Every structure is written in C-alpha cells, then in structure tokens.
Amino acid sequence: MIDAPKNLTRNILLGMLAGFVLGAILYYSNFLPLSLKDFIDIYVFNLGSSVFVNLLKLLIVPLVFFSLVSGISSLTNMTSLGNITLKTVSLYLSTTAIAVTLSLIVGSIFKPGSGYSSSISPPDKLPQGQGIYETILDIFPSNIIEAMANNQMLAVVFFSILFGLALNKTNHLTNNFSESFEKLNTVFMQLVIMIISFAPIGVFCLIGKFVIADGLDIFQEAFKYVTLLILVLFIHAFVTYSLILKMFTNLSLLTFFKKMREVAIFAFSTSSSAATIPVTLKTVQDSLGVNKNVASFVIPVGATINMDGTAIMQGMATVFIAQMSGIDLSLIQYIQVVILAVVTSIGTAAVPSAGTITLVIILQQFGLPLEAIGIILAVDRILDMLRTSVNVTGDAAVACIVANSEGLLDKNIYNK
Ligand code: ASP
Numbered sequence: 001m002i003d004a005p006k007n008l009t010r011n012i013l014l015g016m017l018a019g020f021v022l023g024a025i026l027y028y029s030n031f032l033p034l035s036l037k038d039f040i041d042i043y044v045f046n047l048g049s050s051v052f053v054n055l056l057k058l059l060i061v062p063l064v065f066f067s068l069v070s071g072i073s074s075l076t077n078m079t080s081l082g083n084i085t086l087k088t089v090s091l092y093l094s095t096t097a098i099a100v101t102l103s104l105i106v107g108s109i110f111k112p113g114s115g116y117s118s119s120i121s122p123p124d125k126l127p128q129g130q131g132i133y134e135t136i137l138d139i140f141p142s143n144i145i146e147a148m149a150n151n152q153m154l155a156v157v158f159f160s161i162l163f164g165l166a167l168n169k170t171n172h173l174t175n176n177f178s179e180s181f182e183k184l185n186t187v188f189m190q191l192v193i194m195i196i197s198f199a200p201i202g203v204f205c206l207i208g209k210f211v212i213a214d215g216l217d218i219f220q221e222a223f224k225y226v227t228l229l230i231l232v233l234f235i236h237a238f239v240t241y242s243l244i245l246k247m248f249t250n251l252s253l254l255t256f257f258k259k260m261r262e263v264a265i266f267a268f269s270t271s272s273s274a275a276t277i278p279v280t281l282k283t284v285q286d287s288l289g290v291n292k293n294v295a296s297f298v299i300p301v302g303a304t305i306n307m308d309g310t311a312i313m314q315g316m317a318t319v320f321i322a323q324m325s326g327i328d329l330s331l332i333q334y335i336q337v338v339i340l341a342v343v344t345s346i347g348t349a350a351v352p353s354a355g356t357i358t359l360v361i362i363l364q365q366f367g368l369p370l371e372a373i374g375i376i377l378a379v380d381r382i383l384d385m386l387r388t389s390v391n392v393t394g395d396a397a398v399a400c401i402v403a404n405s406e407g408l409l410d411k412n413i414y415n416k
Helices: 008-028 034-076 079-110 132-139 144-149 153-169 178-196 199-214 218-248 253-259 261-270 273-287 292-305 308-324 331-347 354-365 370-378 380-405 411-415
Strands: none
Touching (some): 008 034, 008 199, 008 370, 008 380, 034 153, 034 178, 034 331, 034 354, 132 153, 144 153, 153 178, 218 253, 218 308, 253 380, 261 273, 261 380, 273 292, 273 380, 292 380, 308 331, 308 370, 308 380, 331 354, 354 370, 354 380, 370 380
C-alpha cells in the first residue's frame, strides 16, 4: 500500500485560506508599504507557486511513460483473451471520449470563467489551432528524447505503447523485465503522493498570487466551475452508464447502482481507483456475477486506463481556464482536447489528485496559464473524490457489459 500524506484535505484547505487572507490583506490594504507587498508577491507567492508548478511538470513524462508501459504489458499478457481485450479497451476509450465531450458541451454552453478576467499570466501568444496534418504527424516522433523534452504527449504515448508491446514480447528473453516497469510505476505513484503532499504550500502561494493581483472575484467563477463539474459527473454516472448498460445488456439498472454503492463510497473516501481495486473486484464478482477471469483482467486495466471522471474534470478545467484567460477555443481545439483528455486519462496514475497533474499536459498544449492550476487544486478535494467514484463505476459497468457479451455473467448472482 502506498503511503498517503495525513490530513492532506484539511491542510490544503488551510493553505488555501491562508493564501486567501494574506492575498486579500495585501490587495485591499493601503497602509502597508509597497515594498513589502512586492516582496511577498515575488518571493513568496510567485517563487513558491513556480516551484510547485515545476514539480508537477517534472512528473508528467516519466509518470505517463511508466504508467502506460506497465499498463500495456499487463494488457498483452492476456493475448488469449484477445476478444475481451478488444471489447474492453474500445469500451473504455469510447466512454471516456463521451465523458469529455459531455463536459466540453456543458462547459461551452455555461462558460465558467467568462465573468473573470485575470491580469496575470496571459499566454505569450494566442494558441493557434494546429492543423489535422501536424496533429497526426506529431504522434510519430523522429526523436523520442526531443519529444519528451518538448512535452509532446501524443508522441510519448505512442512510444510508450510500442515500448510496452516490445517489452512484453521479449519477457521470455529478459527474465520478465516488464515486472521492473511495474515496480518503477509504483515508485512514481509514490512520487506523485510526495509532491502532492506539498500541495498545501503550493495552493497557499498560487491562491495568494491570484488574490494579490486581482482581488476575490475569482472565487465566484470557481464556484461555477465546481457546480458544472459536479453536474456533468452525475449525468455521466447515471445517464451515460445507464444508456450503455441498456444498449448492450438487459440487466437491471437499479440493481447495478445499488450494488455499486459500497464501491463508490470507498472510491469517494480514498480518492484512488487503485486503492479501490480490491473492493471493485469483490463487488463485480460476488454481487454482480462477473466471471472471475474477466473481472481480474477488466478491473485492474480499468483502474489504470479508464478514467471518465478525470477526463470530465480535465475538459471542464480547460474550458474554465481558457475562458478566464479570454480565449475562445476553436472546434479543432475542442477535438484536440477530447483526444488529449482520452490519452492523458489513460496515463493518469490511479491515486489522489493525479488528474490535476496530467491536466498540465492539456494546458501546456494550448499555451494556457499553468498558474490557474492553483484554483483547480484549491477546489479539487471534493471533486477528486467524486470523479474517482465515477471512474470506478465506469470500470464496473464495462466489466458487466463485457462479461455479459461473452456469456460470462451469472444473472442469478446479479439479480440476487
Ligand atoms: N483520483 C483519481 C483516481 O484514482 C485520479 C484523478 O483524477 O486524480 O481515479
């Protein structure tokens, strides 16, 4: 079990409150000397938030690389289950694409962030929508080191998949070298937690930086972001999953959601799909009647690559930050967000707050200000809990559909 920092939620809230109070005092007071304000602004808020954002960026490439490589090796271990693999992966990817599309539609209708205009960190240049031609070409790097250095995530994802496949095919020659990658992946999950444990200080600096520059208006918009995000998470959990379950099976929806309650609560309280795997596995096998072999493949793979809730957050956060920076994304950029959110949610580690780290990839791609992560993180605790519940519900829904289509779902157990 990976070590999690204690009292993180409470400390992040305290950090946010402190940044908020100090920033507001400095913004609204006129009795403090200007030099003191400048000093705190530059050496505390700006420096602190840049260090924290750098630490987040530091993780992206290795995290995605190791998480994908170890995920892919476990996928291809199951070559005998080729059919199941294909169904599982296509369902996972398409539900994630639906999730992020839903979030972009709601986001672009209600425009969270549009009522606020930030005076800090406008992007250096307005992001130009890349053409389809370049987008496709960018997936195939001519130099992987260069692609990693430039954070070309699609290229990194492509290389990781190839590497994972090759690794798997040579396991018999390399004495199961892919196990080492699984171990390295665990190390990186721990590293995420270590860096996230600095989040209270990071959030303090980032919030302080916003408030000292622009006052308190930002929080009204953040409230809109939170409300819309929760709305989309609920729509996806209850409408999308109901629709696909109805489309592919004739199972009772009520039973499904009732039996998933415990799993959702567990995911909610741990904010980690990985930590929830044992509970999800037990529920889909013992209460939903999914065959053991199917479950033991579909659920761990789902915890690694299927993160619909995370993709919803990333879509909404991108719209929110773009609006805040006064940028209207073009249709082609929306499509790019969908593709990126699908691949980054695959590469997101199934541990608390990991989705906010991979969000950096999307923001970077469009030249959006990374400092806005501070606002996202400040309100992220409860959202992380909710989206993790959505992530695991998606895993279980797909497990039921796949098992049912193979005749490997025991309806007596399901209906009991
Ligand atoms: N906490 C999420 C999970 O484990 C990942 C994330 O979105 O941060 O599923």
